[in-house]
Amino acid sequence: MKSLKKFALGMAVAGLSATAVAAENVKIAFIDPLSGAFAATGTNGLHQFRFAADELVNENGGVLDGQMFEMVAFDNKTSPKESLTQLQVAIDQGIRYVVQGNGSGVAHALTDAINKHNRRNPDDQLLFLNYSAVDPALTNEECNFWHFRFDAHADIKMDVLTDTIAENEDIEKVYIIGQDYSFGKAVASAAVRMLAEKRPDIEIVGNELHPIGSVQDFTPYARKIVSSGADAMITGNWGSDMLGIGKAAIENGFSGPVYTYYGAADGITAAFGETGVGSLKLVAEGGNNPPSKPEAQEYIRAFKDKYPDGNISQARITNVIQMLAMAIDEAGTATDVVKVAEALEGMEFTDSLWSDNPLVMRADDHQLIQEVHILGHVPVEAPFDFDNSGYGMQYENSVVAAGEDLPMSCEMDRP
Amino acid sequence: MSLFIVNILDGFVTGLLLFMLCSGLTLIFSMMGVLNFAHASFYMLGAYFAYQISMFTGFWVGLIVAPIIVGVMGALIERYGLRRVHQYGHVPELIFTFGLALLIEEFVQFFWGRQQVPYNPPAALDFTAFAIAGNTFPAYKVFMIFMAIGLFLVLLYILTKTRIGMTIQAALSYPETVQNLGHNVPMVFMGVFGVGTAMAGLAGVIAGPVMGTFPGMAFTLGAIVFVCIVVGGLGSLWGALVASLLIGWIQTFAASYNLRMEDLLIWLGFEKPMLIWESPWQDLWTLTLPQVGPILPYLLMVIVLVLRPQGLFGKRET
């Protein structure tokens, strides 16, 4: 009955509500896949952003004198070309902030395009808040003033990962496997370099790349890994490649830890289920399942109420939203992005949800320095599990201010 | 050596799976002259239907019911879609099946979402059949081998021992005789399309749990199936069998053996540049066999088509 009323009401008040709010909002363009193969990840990210913006900023009165954060979604279909088209549409709408995370290829295209755009159009510049693309180059060789990264990049994660391996005396042989593209290669070369530094006695019994997204059956790879006698494997794979290599290895007799970059949530936790317990490890920033702070538990409960099929899998999203809000307040403007960027540079921020240690947006390269963990795949009770599967990720090892002392090669031009 | 044996077995499983698709595709092509671009999409539908059914009734019911549903869908699509397009010629038919493949993928995403669904082997088969030097061989794969061989035998029986089978066989060798079948030709077409797609569906049901059930599964396999029947020779069932096994092994062995271009180049007397990542030839030097594994079938297809357009065992020119 209630729905019938709503339906009738909807038909009657033709669209009055939609137009009224817009004017004062701080609009943030979310450019990520909402259709196509990675739509699930993108959609979940969007939900996390919307929730974070509402819960952490808008509920508390917004920024400046009551301006609200408004997430505007743009579907880039994981295509660099579409991303650039959508970027133009976003600029038309007067949007000053762009968030994106899925795919370093897209991130490269966006950071390059935004850099060019800001140089060519000093009147409507914008900032790129990268929440997930982890190619180290983005804050090194290809860094620019307009780009800020909130996730730990691949080398930082590898630093933590190799620390963990180095501490484990049982591991003598390591197998590295990844997708054949820049990120897979970056992971492999960082692993080799850092292991050689930290544990020269460890033997790399395999280091290989497989074609991205086109291997149907990972069994032959799993056979090689098992035959090599490896005690641990490292993989930067994501999506179906992650699932494929992980499941194949475990099912065909591999019993050591499988260290991954993307071995959780987005259907992967559910698909591993019991198989992954004791083997599957993840290197990531952010929260434990369940998180220790009651605020965070409350936050997750509220999120799951709203999006029962979703996951709070990218804790950094709340950092993006909160740090942006702080920077805008500090700069006293949401339209002059140079000022906002300057406020973000070097910002110290203590997160109320996931970690007690302060996060620092390093001014030199716009890389967020934060705590990074190694997590293990274990049974977890709802609602703190991933994919409603009864499994989740729990801390096994943590490194504060991870990667702070890694070399960096960013030479930033400032306006 | 033990790894070699395991690889032979793994490649055999892949090859048989490919053949389950290829045989249906070949039948359809031989009878109707249609290269069904959407064949692998029916394979995907088989996996998804079986997953959906297995949620309610368990794996075994899905094994039987899902291929039937897929076959009925295939027959209906032939009746109300393909037959209509048939009058315009073969190229529009090919384009129709291409569109169908796109549409089925969209429909699967529409109903089941974009993530991989947790479709798993039945508990009864979730154990290790045997192990060779630490490499375990799951019982489920043994089951797959028996299923594929069983299907092959049934097919062989129908083709050689039944009247309709012999007519179909005649049509395989002499396509022009199809018109003189003396049967209800439209019914035969519908039947062949239905059976062919049902076989693809069955392949999907048994492959879904090991290869993963996700919207991209049709796309990654579909092109390879095409390669198999083109390489084997359009219209040749034996060719399809040989090509399927060949490609199954090529893919398995290419992934298993880390032959490196570096070794080959050094053997040929070239000197590896000191700073390999600054050399313009870096990609050549660092190339390995697993990297190129998945494109080997395409390379094979192009070479075969250039040298022998009728395929390895084919008698018909396309």
Add this chain to the structure above:
Amino acid sequence: MTAAAIELRNLNKSFGLAKIIQDVNLEIKKGERHAIIGPNGAGKSTLFNLITGKYAPTTGQVLLHGQDVSGKKPFEINRMGLSRSFQITNIFHRMTVFENVRCGLLWSMGYKYSFWTMVNRQKELTRRTDEILEQINLTKRRDMLAGALAYAEQRALEIGITIAGGADIIMLDEPCAGMSMSETDLIVDLIRKVTESKTLVVVEHDMGVIFDLADRISVLVYGEIIETDTPERVRASKAVQEAYLGTTLEEAS
């Protein structure tokens, strides 16, 4: 002494084990109208296809104006001045009648694979095309799609395309197949008109047409030529009568 228009030397063609053409020797002089007859399955079409380059001979040679053309591609043979028609109408269905004929003219007028000249601007090309349309009585149908023509008109168009290029050897494969009596007469007149002073080789079932048209006739039976002579003598030949299904030619026609 000029070389014969077409000369076949010990020509053989086998498909697998089946020998379709066996040791055929034949000379067709310039300007001659030559007919090839024979019962169904005698290999007439195969012989045609061997001469025009659709098939390559298994052994033996085909000479055109004294030049060996065995194994050459159809288009190469065509460029040497030989043009053929087909038993089953073989035209460009989705192009206009005018364009069909024009396609037949392009190579002979030296356009080759040109992609820099506008065909519609070529006055001489258009004039010659219209001339041929006039000859084959299809001027009225000039801008219709060829596929929409009546059957007899398609046959006429087929001949028009064949002769358009001005080849001096014309080979027609059953030009009158499937036509009524009156239509046949028209086509025969047309053939006579357009092959004036050219070498003509024709395969035909209609014996009336053959005896009307040909200077000489070759009789092909089971892949062998058993007789080549003038119509009168072929008609009288015992061997031919026996081979030709044991009937007399009058009956067969």
Add this chain to the structure above:
Amino acid sequence: MSTPSTNPLTAGTSRLIPLNHALPWIIAAVVLLLLPVIFESRGALTIMNQMAITIVFALAYNMLLGQGGMLSFGHAVYMGLGGFFSMHVLNWMSDDPWLPLPVLPIFGGFFGLLFAFLIGWFSTRRAGTTFAMISLGVGQLVASMSIIIVTFFGGEEGISGDRTEMLPFFGWDFGQQQEVYYLTSVWLLIAALGMYLYSRTPMGRLANAVRDNEERAEFLGYSQRNVRWISFCASGFFAGIAGALFAINFEILTGENLNLATSGQILLVTFLGGVGFFIGPIIGAIVFTLLQTVLSLHSEIWALYVGILFVATVMFFPFGLTGLLALHVLPWKLGKIGYLVKPYAKMAIPGLVFVLSSAAVLEILFHARHAGRGDNEMTIYWWLTFDSHSPLPMIIGLVLAGVSAYALVKLVPGLKAAWDEATKMGEAGK
């Protein structure tokens, strides 16, 4: 496959618009000149540029499919390679530029031509299925190369460049979208005119001849293989120009430009527009780009709609959207187009209701399946808000769709009668 007479792919180039006069071209130029005055936002300019690029690519593709009868599943290769090479030329010149940016597409064209020449050498030997399969294989090979050969293709992030680093062209450095729009438009006109004129040359006509009947062409002195090869090269050339325009517009090329999806998409675009007509691909490109950019803003399942539209086109209108328009040329010429107005008007409302309600049913179903529990409320058509989980909206949608479908079916005989009347000719042929 020589004589399927109703084959839409072998349809003659009908003169829907008399392109052999200057007028349509002048109108096109004026429209292109004025468009940015009406649509001045960056987004609109970007979409128009994208449209222009797709038009050039689709026209080039139709040189194969429509005019040459060759079905390619890998034509993105030539556009992509043309684009990659253009980008390398751009980067190579950026230190010491000696050419202005508008010249770049010529490079793209020649690289597209070069690869079409090399690959065409073996792929055009046969037509039909063999050609289609080789194009698929080559397409996959080249797409995979783009990931393996990082030095040239730049791996996942592709290669990018800065178009403003070429020599300024009459004071324009092409930093602004509008400048790029005009560059793209001029090239669109040049390429379209070039392809149109090409179709009027002996080669263009021979491509048709070989498409209709390769054997016959062979007996007229033409090597069918050479005809296909040259058509293929020409198509590669124009595809390469499209690639260079892409490079200029987006300043980045990635593996995406080479992959099978892009190749399949251009097939879809071309077929949707209508392969038998010169302007078919143009219409296809405009409609598809609008669907892709505008529809995708409003619906998550836009690709499903495109798929349905495509399959329906293949089934019911094998001559594409342009073919649908072309059907009306005859009544128009006969002066009887008025006969159709009434039945069309009668069908308009049920037709619209049917499309909207079926789409609504799909949207509701999708929303109910994929939105979370807390997210029951959905809005369609900008103002219709309701609970997607309650059965009522769904039932209303289904009923509306059913009733309107029934009405449409009932109206068909009337349309058919009117159609027969409108196309009835006098005793003389046209």
